Amino acid sequence: MARKQLLKAINRVSILNVIKSHGPIARTDIAERTGLSPATVTGLTAELIEDGLVQIKQEGDSRGGRRPILLALDSRGAYVVGIKLAEEHATLALTDLNAEVVTRRTVQLGERDPEHVSHLLADSVRGLLRAAGINQGHLLGVGVGLAGIIDPQTGLCRVSPHNGWRDVPFAKLLEDELGCIVYLDNNVNTLTRIEQLYGVGQHVRDFLVITIGRGIGMGIVANGQVYRGAHGGGGEFGHMVIDPDGLVCGCGNQGCLETFVAEPWLLHRARERGLDVAEADDLIAAAQAGNAVALEVLAGAGRVLGQAMASVVNLLNPRLIIISGEGVRAGDFMFAPMREAAYRHMFAQLAEDVEIRIEPLSDDTWARGAASLVLGKLFSLPELEPSLG
Ligand SMILES: [Zn+2]
Numbered sequence: 100m101a102r103k104q105l106l107k108a109i110n111r112v113s114i115l116n117v118i119k120s121h122g123p124i125a126r127t128d129i130a131e132r133t134g135l136s137p138a139t140v141t142g143l144t145a146e147l148i149e150d151g152l153v154q155i156k157q158e159g160d161s162r163g164g165r166r167p168i169l170l171a172l173d174s175r176g177a178y179v180v181g182i183k184l185a186e187e188h189a190t191l192a193l194t195d196l197n198a199e200v201v202t203r204r205t206v207q208l209g210e211r212d213p214e215h216v217s218h219l220l221a222d223s224v225r226g227l228l229r230a231a232g233i234n235q236g237h238l239l240g241v242g243v244g245l246a247g248i249i250d251p252q253t254g255l256c257r258v259s260p261h262n263g264w265r266d267v268p269f270a271k272l273l274e275d276e277l278g279c280i281v282y283l284d285n286n287v288n289t290l291t292r293i294e295q296l297y298g299v300g301q302h303v304r305d306f307l308v309i310t311i312g313r314g315i316g317m318g319i320v321a322n323g324q325v326y327r328g329a330h331g332g333g334g335e336f337g338h339m340v341i342d343p344d345g346l347v348c349g350c351g352n353q354g355c356l357e358t359f360v361a362e363p364w365l366l367h368r369a370r371e372r373g374l375d376v377a378e379a380d381d382l383i384a385a386a387q388a389g390n391a392v393a394l395e396v397l398a399g400a401g402r403v404l405g406q407a408m409a410s411v412v413n414l415l416n417p418r419l420i421i422i423s424g425e426g427v428r429a430g431d432f433m434f435a436p437m438r439e440a441a442y443r444h445m446f447a448q449l450a451e452d453v454e455i456r457i458e459p460l461s462d463d464t465w466a467r468g469a470a471s472l473v474l475g476k477l478f479s480l481p482e483l484e485p486s487l488g
Pocket residue numbers: 337338348349350351352355357
């Protein structure tokens with residue numbers, strides 16, 4: 100990108116971020132916060148208004164003199180679709196620019212041929228737009244999150260265990276079907292992005308998102324950027340080795356963190372000790388009823404998780420850890436022992452820096468996270484990571 104264009108893109112994004120974070124806001128205040136000249140702010144805000152991203156909200160207080168015109172994000176000026184590809188089904192959510200869900204649907208995936216899946220999803224996206232009465236011209240793009248190793252730069256799905264895909268250019272397939280931009284990322288990174296853009300991770304430069312459910316995942320934000328590693332495979336917290344002689348994990352190694360904390364393994368451990376449980380809710384109900392095996396299985400998982408977290412805190416010194424995912428239902432049965440173990444094993448100084456928050460996950464969160472892949476591009480620069488305005 101030519102230097103002049105790049106400067107313009109930087110200025111436009113920094114103005115948009117100030118309007119998102121501080122709107123309704125007067126142009127003079129935008130100039131002050133961004134350090135840009137009033138003429139630059141006037142020119143670029145006119146463009147943003149024309150693009151439908153910013154609207155004139157209201158007039159400010161009058162204390163004599165001219166009333167300033169205030170600008171705000173036009174959250175319904177454009178839309179995005181977020182898709183979470185799960186094992187059996189996909190959840191789609193149409194959201195506005197604030198990542199608020201306008202409408203949603205779930206589709207069963209059936210066969211996993213990539214062409215079939217992209218065709219099915221494209222049909223569903225069009226159906227969603229029709230149901231909401233939104234013209235496809237107002238769709239900024241589509242974000243897709245799925246488990247596996249993803250290269251978000253190229254939209255290549257390197258490995259997707261659920262789908263049996265290897266090196267599938269899935270973003271390109273769906274783009275060809277839909278004729279709009281499609282971004283692809285690991286689903287834990289999509290949750291991390293929504294926390295960073297709209298959630299408790301806003302304005303936090305260093306934080307972790309740990310997801311607990313059928314597997315254990317980790318999103319890492321370091322110095323304001325999602326850390327992905329050399330080829331998008333970073334953050335495999337679930338496969339940190341806890342016991343080299345332990346149970347054989349799905350990845351083929353022994354004694355990974357998942358074999359202590361992930362739901363299928365909790366059930367396995369409870370059954371081994373004679374407790375008849377079919378699913379995680381049964382285990383939680385047994386703990387609520389005071390069953391000693393259920394209580395010990397959940398507490399034991401919490402202690403191991405806390406120890407592993409302490410190692411990561413000592414390594415990365417995050418300011419905030421967000422624990423999310425379906426597994427947060429276990430509540431204090433797991434997370435009280437987890438906190439205790441985590442803080443006990445952290446370096447004292449680092450423990451003072453870090454806050455641990457448990458965030459319940461709604462059905463929409465994963466799909467909103469996928470939508471934030473597109474929204475994130477709107478509020479950040481090409482090839483650069485988001486401004487933390
Ligand atoms: Zn493993």
